[in-house]
Amino acid sequence: MKNGYHITDAHAHIFPDKIAEKATESISHFYDLPMQYHGKVAEMLENGAAAGIDSFLICSPATSVGQVHSINAFLASCAAAYPMCTAFGTLHPASETMEEDFRQLQELHLKGVKLHPDFQNFPIDDPAAYPMYDMIQESGLPILMHMGDARSDLSHPIRLKMVLRQFPRLRIIAAHLGGWGRWKDACKYLHADERLRFDTSSSLPFLPPEEVRKMIRHYGAENCFFGVDYPMWDYAEELERFFALQLTHTENAGILSENLTKWLNETA
Incomplete structure (x- = not known):
């Protein structure tokens, strides 16, 4: 806890220890941004707890496509080992075994x-991804969708708007306040x-x-979750930035936690 609040990081990437540094280096190169951590589970738990992150x-x-099953098995093992972790698995829209993967x-x-x-x-609205969306929609499970990139339009917000029109019961967390950049x-x-x-x-x-406050209130604070994007950012610094919003x-x-807990319980 910090400042009396239970805190959940609603967006943390983790990797098996043996590939964590390589994986985070690749992400760093993709975005041309330094990474604060290495994506290891123990490191996330230690640094998060020190800053006041509870879950x-x-x-x-x-x-x-070939990574789907191993990643999902790894994430499930982490959630089983650490009760403070809730795991979202992954799918790949190019998979020819989507039903088996799901x-x-x-x-x-x-x-x-x-x-x-x-x-x-x-592209988010690629019709080739529609069978995947249909399966997810029917299950009631939510999607954590990366949103936005100033260099391409694959995850442009208007594409998500089109998908939401096609799939009226699809539940989505639009990461990065709906569109990084x-x-x-x-x-x-x-x-x-x-x-x-x-x-x-x-x-x-x-x-x-002031811009973050404006966006949060545009979406409705009750519809927003605190996320750090570990291992990209430092937990203590992100919490400092959040409390500086003076909400x-x-x-x-x-x-910081209640909205996510409520929403996930609604999808259980």
């Missing part, structure tokens, strides 16, 4: 699906409802506090 939503997107994800009791269109190289477009095209939520990950270091006590309590 974690862990994930890892499959950048190739069945494995469900049998492992993973609580959602992490997708990263820019890493996985598919595309925040104005996110506010233009995306509006929270009972199935769409937003996390703050990889946004606070780039936006002035109300009710807004803080909701964003």
